Amino acid sequence: MDPLSRRRPSDGELRVAERWQRADDAPRLCDEAPNLKTLRISAEEWRGGGGISGSGHVKIIQVATAPALFLMPCGDPRCKDGGHDITYEVMNMLRSQATQIEGEDGCGGSVGGGECARQLRYVVTATYG
Numbered sequence: 353m354d355p356l357s358r359r360r361p362s363d364g365e366l367r368v369a370e371r372w373q374r375a376d377d378a379p380r381l382c383d384e385a386p387n388l389k390t391l392r393i394s395a396e397e398w399r400g401g402g403g404i405s406g407s408g409h410v411k412i413i414q415v416a417t418a419p420a421l422f423l424m425p426c427g428d429p430r431c432k433d434g435g436h437d438i439t440y441e442v443m444n445m446l447r448s449q450a451t452q453i454e455g456e457d458g459c460g461g462s463v464g465g466g467e468c469a470r471q472l473r474y475v476v477t478a479t480y481g
């Protein structure tokens with residue numbers, strides 16, 4: 353076996369490193385939306401028209417320190433390359449000073465060779481100073 357290929361990090365490790373990189377490089381939320389006071393994302397996962405019990409959660413964003421990057425992992429542990437990136441939607445919301453948006457985002461990952469059927473339904477609420 354070629355020793356070089358054995359040392360290569362796995363795809364999963366690379367992806368995690370990439371995300372960290374992105375979070376470090378991302379602009380700060382407080383620079384992008386200087387009058388933002390609080391930001392809260394409430395999300396629930398759906399599949400085949402029904403909510404997945406136990407998947408609902410609320411994320412309070414630390415406005416002062418958070419990067420302007422909103423990535424939510426897929427809740428299915430078998431899901432590969434999945435997840436939700438709602439950065440565009442949230443930043444649009446903050447630019448227009450909206451106090452609430454709702455949306456849906458399909459997971460683009462794969463589970464056991466098939467397409468991941470999970471969908472994220474989210475409500476984002478913001479207050480401004």
Ligand SMILES: [Zn+2]
Nearest residue numbers: 426431434468
């Ligand atoms: Zn998924």
